[in-house]
Amino acid sequence: MGIPEKIKAIQDEIHKTQINKATEFHIGLLKAKIAKLKREQEENTHGKTISSGGGNTGFDVRKAGDGTVVLIGFPSVGKSTLLNALTNAKSKTGAYSFTTLTAVPGMLDYKGARIQILDLPGIIEGAAAGKGLGKRVLSVARNANLVLIVLDVFQVNHLDVIKKELFEIGVKVDEKPPDITLEKTSSGGISVSIQVPTQVDENFIRNVMRINGIHNGRITIREKGLTIDQLIDVMSGNRVYIPSLVVINKIDLVDPEYLKTVTSKLKIPYIAVSADTNKNIDILKEEIYKKLDFIRIYMKPKGQEADLVEPLIMPRGSTVQNICNKIHRNMVRDFKFAQIWGKSVKYGGQKVGLEHKINDEDILTIVKKINAL
Ligand SMILES: Nc1nc2c(ncn2[C@@H]2O[C@H](COP(=O)(O)OP(=O)(O)O)[C@@H](O)[C@H]2O)c(=O)[nH]1
Ligand SMILES: [Mg+2]
Structure with a gap:
């Protein structure tokens, strides 16, 4: 059986299993197995490099400056126009989709910091699974210090799609990594220290470690209420935790009333700009700087x-x-x-x-x- 078939078989088993207190650890272990298989699949097809241009992964961009910010959004929302407004770069813009086919860097000098901003091709639903240039775009995002999620003021519902795609490539947006330390050792077996109340128990942790091929090491849990999913995330080891800012572009096309409907639809803070007319670009620069911390x-x-x-x-x-x-x-x-x-x-x-x-x-x-x- 190949990896995709193995994943499918485990997914089928999960679907067949009723979720309740008695089965939750069993399902957790199945999920851990899937995470492990997915990682193997990733490594087989793309090698381990992320944005070094190795194989099919990432684009050949070198990190520069004091921090790297990526522009992620659907095609034609104004990412390239925004890069040009924020930096000295001249990225090609266009009224038709998929104008930008590679990563275009620009540099924003702000309050003594040199902030690299990368314009990337647009992504669409299914990007993480390989649609369009999606996988390569999202791989670059994994290496960033901040993700700017750029939305067209008329299509703010794309936010959920983008968050889902980022999640699937292993980018946890605006989340803190759970407080777990894992120290691998060469012998001595596995020792587990749970220092706060959690939703996992020692036996489960040992099993998840075993699934991930860790047979020796010390694991210390200090994350209150640690969930099964969080533990699997950390153990599968390919998650990155990156802050984000949501930017709504093209507000020159709408009136303040319309923006109010956007606010009630999104229910999260955002920065409203017009890259084309430079509106609120200074505010965005300040927010980027603050967020990079x-x-x-x-x-x-x-x-x-x-x-x-x-x-x-x-x-x-x-x-x-x-x-x-x-x-x-x-x-x-x-x-x-x-x-x-x-x-x-x-x-x-x-x-x-x-x-x-x-x-x-x-x-x-x-x-x-x-x-x-
Ligand atoms: N009205 C308006 N149009 C914009 C704005 N920003 C970008 N555009 C236009 O939207 C189209 C797509 O822009 P582009 O930057 O190439 O989008 P990208 O595909 O996300 O890089 C172009 O025709 C831009 O001129 C804006 O703030 N307001
Ligand atoms: Mg573009």
Whole structure:
């Protein structure tokens, strides 16, 4: 039996099984098996690279700047026009569908941050399953720091389709990853530590781990109320968690009354713009910047004053190692220790290592090994 037939057989079994308290773990394990098979299928057909242009996956775009934002939407909603309005780029626009056939990058310079924005071909329903260029588009989204969901003011119902397609490619929009840590070990079996009340039990966790081929390791659960589906998500390992902004374009074509109906239909916050007439583009820039949640790090060369004028822009949650990687590719190799003045340390000038998490407005000195150039 090939992978698609195996998946089909398990799906049939799920459909035949009544869902109740007695069967929920059984169904959970079946779902875990499907997740595993789907991942194998993905790896077989597309290789493991995501946006490196390997095989059929992604487009050959290099991440640049301090963060990457992708424009995801149906064809002709105005993604390319929006890219041109936000950045210096000149992406081809057109009144007919599928004008954009590849990823077109632009750079938005805003408040000292350099934000890469990628215009992508439009997607349609079925994209995640391979319709049009959908799979490649969505693969690029997996690598982004922020997804801009672009909707035409007359077709806001596309929001659900786009969210569903993103979900199917493994992008969890606006969700936090559940607090689970998994440390794989080479021997010693599986040890499970459940530290809060959850909907899963130890036996179930062991079984899900086994299905995913993990026979040794320590798993620690700190996510209150962790569900079966959340656990399977984490175990199948190919989920990414990315924030999003919903942008409604072409509002120059409607009156404020019409926008009110959009608001009541969507029931979620959105930014209304007109890419064509530049309306609210400045507001959108600010929202993008805020959503990327950058922190600013001031570098202080050893024995000199800190540079308080041009901070390094990093994503929140970055470590000293992330900063080293951004400064120079040999920096980690040459790293001896770092010193920090600011909110992430107890006292000014405290010595820290590569794993130390930095805070907004920390001042940082990196000290290199003596024999490093
Ligand atoms: N009225 C109006 N038309 C727009 C706006 N933005 C884009 N368009 C038009 O919509 C069509 C599709 O735009 P394009 O940027 O190519 O869409 P894409 O396929 O999503 O990249 C073009 O004819 C644009 O001129 C807007 O804000 N208002
Ligand atoms: Mg386009």
